[in-house]
Amino acid sequence: MENLEIALEQEKKLKYPFDMTSKHPFPQGEENFNKWLVSEYFKNGTVEAVFRKYRYDIPISYAQYQRVLGKWGIVKTAGPxxxxxxxxxxxxxxxxxxxxxxxxxxxxxxxxxxxxxxxxxxxxxxxxxxxxxxxxxxxxxxxxxxxxxxxxxxxxxxxxxxxxxxxxxxxxxxxxxxxxxxxxxxxxxxxxxxxxxxxxxxxxxxxxxxxxxxxxxxxxxxxxxxxxxxxxxxxxxxxxxxxxxxxxxxxxxxxxxxxxxxxxxxxxxxxxxxxxxxxxxxxxxxxxxxxxxxxxxxxxxxxxxxxxxxxxxx
Structure with missing residues (x-):
């Protein structure tokens, strides 16, 4: 039962990454958080640059970040x-x-x-x-x-x-x-x-x-x-x-x-x-x-x- 609760909690965190504990005050709510991710991508140029900026303390995985950009219809940077x-x-x-x-x-x-x-x-x-x-x-x-x-x-x-x-x-x-x-x-x-x-x-x-x-x-x-x-x-x-x-x-x-x-x-x-x-x-x-x-x-x-x-x- 304890393992099941842990698994459910992890699934919840993956689905709602903005609720995860972090040192940085990220926007609350999935839509606001996703808009923030898109904004940071445009500011920094790449997903990797955003992670480096926040010292990898972002409550979302690299793959999830890429999926958000895809959902938003973002055309990825072609070069530096x-x-x-x-x-x-x-x-x-x-x-x-x-x-x-x-x-x-x-x-x-x-x-x-x-x-x-x-x-x-x-x-x-x-x-x-x-x-x-x-x-x-x-x-x-x-x-x-x-x-x-x-x-x-x-x-x-x-x-x-x-x-x-x-x-x-x-x-x-x-x-x-x-x-x-x-x-x-x-x-x-x-x-x-x-x-x-x-x-x-x-x-x-x-x-x-x-x-x-x-x-x-x-x-x-x-x-x-x-x-x-x-x-x-x-x-x-x-x-x-x-x-x-x-x-x-x-x-x-x-x-x-x-x-x-x-x-x-x-x-x-x-x-x-x-x-x-x-x-x-x-x-x-x-x-x-x-x-x-x-x-x-x-x-x-x-x-x-x-x-x-x-x-x-x-």
Missing amino acids: NSKLAESLEFFSYLAKENIPFEKLYKKMPPSFRTSAVTLYRILGYMKEGITRRIGVALVLTPYNSNTKVLIAHDISTPRIELGKSFGSISLPMGYARKRDTRKVNILRILQQEVFTKDVIGATFPHYVIPDFPEPFMYLDIADVRVSVFHITLPKNLSRKNFFSSYKLKDYLFEDKKNILENIQGRNYRAGVVDAVKGYSKYLGLVERNLVINPLQTQSLLNKDLATITVDLEI
């Missing part, structure tokens, strides 16, 4: 997106200042996680014109203007320059998986960088994703071939205060002309201006009723690093 942002920041500064690689790397803050070996390898791919990964970038425009593009401030990556606490102005963009469909890869970016609160609240607007999305451009940024898609948002989703993410903030619909001319002197993430330039060209072709294949080009960053000599300190 923070490292994508880090590497772009690093190479942008390297191209701009043209200082020795090792000297710049030693200036990186403790939070910089990309290894020098990885950066060397990426640089080699860039110089040879090789891409080894794929990504997705989204040009999102409001319902009433195809010349205004959604941009936001990247808060996931510390700036390299002294005194700059956050990263660049960016489009929603990140890694993709080759085995996933285009819709799934777009969904991943929208979940992580545009409609995060809606995902947590189970109100994500799936209808914004076209049934058969086609990129208007392929853009090589570092060693990543990025498929750039254009999506026109409906009226109810065209307000900048509707967007949410743990990676981006201060969303703004900016005219593409202002992005290209950059009179404000903003620090755009590598590839953003290239993508908007391609979008502007794409609009011109559409207005002339020309059917085209996706544009294909290298980013300015890749072109700069392919031609300059990067000195390495021994």
Whole structure:
């Protein structure tokens, strides 16, 4: 009888993990607890990172956590997106200042996680014109203007320059998986960088994703071939205060002309201006009723690093 009671108690704890004893004050109620799990996943990027953050003192198993994410319809992270942002920041500064690689790397803050070996390898791919990964970038425009593009401030990556606490102005963009469909890869970016609160609240607007999305451009940024898609948002989703993410903030619909001319002197993430330039060209072709294949080009960053000599300190 005693063994039966123990077994029933264990089963109860597995079914209702939020009732388990823990050092951390977790939300009460299954739905609230699950929302917290989803939120923490978006904040930290992986299930393993969440467990590490709470020193493995979470009242749920790894497998149960994965099942919650599956139930919530979460598209799993395709790669270390923070490292994508880090590497772009690093190479942008390297191209701009043209200082020795090792000297710049030693200036990186403790939070910089990309290894020098990885950066060397990426640089080699860039110089040879090789891409080894794929990504997705989204040009999102409001319902009433195809010349205004959604941009936001990247808060996931510390700036390299002294005194700059956050990263660049960016489009929603990140890694993709080759085995996933285009819709799934777009969904991943929208979940992580545009409609995060809606995902947590189970109100994500799936209808914004076209049934058969086609990129208007392929853009090589570092060693990543990025498929750039254009999506026109409906009226109810065209307000900048509707967007949410743990990676981006201060969303703004900016005219593409202002992005290209950059009179404000903003620090755009590598590839953003290239993508908007391609979008502007794409609009011109559409207005002339020309059917085209996706544009294909290298980013300015890749072109700069392919031609300059990067000195390495021994």
